[in-house]
Amino acid sequence: MEHEAAAAQHNEHPPTTIRQYVMIGLILTVLTVIELWLSYSGLPHGPLIAALLFFSAVKFVIVVALFMHLRFDHPLFRRMFAFGFVLAAILLVALLGLFWGDHASTDLVGGIPEGAVVAGHGDSEEGEAEGEGEPAGDPAAGMVQGIPVAEFFQANCVACHGPNREGVTGLGLPLLPSVLDQPDEFYHDTIANGRTGTAMPSWTATKGLTDADIDALVQFIKHVEP
């Protein structure tokens, strides 16, 4: 009986020594330092993300296999954890696949040539490359679907963004020149495609706004005080 119990106990105990545990801790620290160095190294985004994910995965496996003893433990534990982990990975891929469509459209709008955006400024024909955020024509005089931009805003946007564009808590953010600090393309994309995680719908889909309409709105909210 004593012998059996000792044997069972021996099976439970991983063979790792204190010295080895300390070495593993040291290796994990070194890997973290490498990750940190990589994040400051100025590598292009693609290889950087791949390298960071790789080192993160290595640390993950080391902790699970050696600190949590999964390498030496009963296969049932391994299967149980693998089941949850694989399910979580599938969930992550599925969610990103479902909701990352908006990012693709952001890239698309970001890629619209400068001229195409400028051409959308109401009746303005100047077309010269303006600095970021500088309106080409009078931003208050733009037209959206044949009606003045301010009127369109009052009829369609105030329910969520407030009559004076001050925002409505829990619904729409303030749309004042002082707070809109992103490039025009960002707001263009938000109006055209909506914004994941908010009540903002796609106005291209719901109202059929054209790029020119949207651009008039962007210039209006970015440059005209209420």
Add this chain to the structure above:
Amino acid sequence: MAAAHEVQHHTSTGVDNRKLLMWVFLASECLFFGTLISTYLIFKGESLVPPRPEDVLDIPLTSASTFVLLMSSLTMVLAVYGAQHGRIGMMKGMLLCTVLLGLGFLGFQVYEFMHFVHEGLSLSTNQFGASFYVLTGFHGFHVGIGVLYLTSLLIGSMRRHGLGRDRDLWVDTAGLYWHFVDIVWIVIFTIIYLMPH
């Protein structure tokens, strides 16, 4: 000894049910954090108003707290080693170190949250605020639970009969929970702090 042996063989799976329960729980936790991490990634770059990650995240500070949590995993595994090899003094000392390092990590997190709120980032400011606070907040909550869990073991080990004949099982199971909290942070640290914004 005989009783411990008996307990071990009374399950149809051949493993202790309490330890199996912890692994099943951790498997479900993978889904819990997987969902929160997915949400963070989906909302990444979607914030309409500042502050954005690059405005507020302090990578050197978080690297220090990451090191603290990593070291707590080392002290935890040494506590398990002590429990399994009958070195009770080592087990208690390492449990205490783990609790203190866990508290240190929480201290860093409280400081970080207060700093972010001061910078104007709240749970409802933008998508970054919402997904960041929920993800790291739930992780911090898990660390807090872990600190209480380990403290209860530490107090238990101070009693006359210590943690009883299942001592190594109790400490081993608590260790699994603690290491899991550490591996979640390994992923969070990479995704939130190190990846380009």
